[in-house]
Amino acid sequence: MDEVRISVELPRGVEDAWRALFDSAARRIWWGRRVDLPEKRGGGFIEYWRDGEGHERSSSGEILELRRPELLRLSWRDDDWPEPTRVELRLKPGKQGSHLELVHSGFEKLGPKLLYNLEEYQHGWEALLDDLRTYLAGRAEELDAEAADDDEPTESEDAAESEDEETASDAGEPS
Numbered sequence: 001m002d003e004v005r006i007s008v009e010l011p012r013g014v015e016d017a018w019r020a021l022f023d024s025a026a027r028r029i030w031w032g033r034r035v036d037l038p039e040k041r042g043g044g045f046i047e048y049w050r051d052g053e054g055h056e057r058s059s060s061g062e063i064l065e066l067r068r069p070e071l072l073r074l075s076w077r078d079d080d081w082p083e084p085t086r087v088e089l090r091l092k093p094g095k096q097g098s099h100l101e102l103v104h105s106g107f108e109k110l111g112p113k114l115l116y117n118l119e120e121y122q123h124g125w126e127a128l129l130d131d132l133r134t135y136l137a138g139r140a141e142e143l144d145a146e147a148a149d150d151d152e153p154t155e156s157e158d159a160a161e162s163e164d165e166e167t168a169s170d171a172g173e174p175s
Contacts, residue, residue: 018069
């Protein structure tokens with residue numbers, strides 16, 4: 001099978017799980033600081049990460065479909081892939097909270113050389129969804145609070161600021 005398919009039970013309701021996906025303060029805790037995921041159809045998605053050899057990499061795409069609070073579908077492409085794949089997350093009420101199903105498909109478009117990504121993404125998504133479950137179990141009270149101060153920089157602004165500081169440091173200027 002050329003897809004990743006993972007189902008998890010989350011300890012909070014559908015609305016809380018949805019907020020954890022799109023609230024930048026919550027997402028920074030369970031997914032990481034360097035992810036932009038706007039809650040709008042057509043919005044661009046980007047995640048910055050380091051590979052196993054420490055090289056800076058990125059995954060990006062576009063939000064193809066958004067039905068709050070039950071469906072998020074987006075294109076997904078690592079920076080060295082010839083074609084995008086597709087990620088779909090579906091939320092529905094569960095026995096103790098909510099049920100999330102993730103399907104990441106389209107790996108066959110990457111060709112035999114890149115099919116190894118299927119196994120890597122299986123493990124990566126499992127770990128990420130486990131972090132989401134842990135976050136919702138222990139830190140979900142943050143979802144009930146208002147979002148952080150509107151003046152707080154977004155992940156994109158943080159990345160640009162960090163690049164500016166690195167450029168200033170390289171030039172011998174104080175940051």
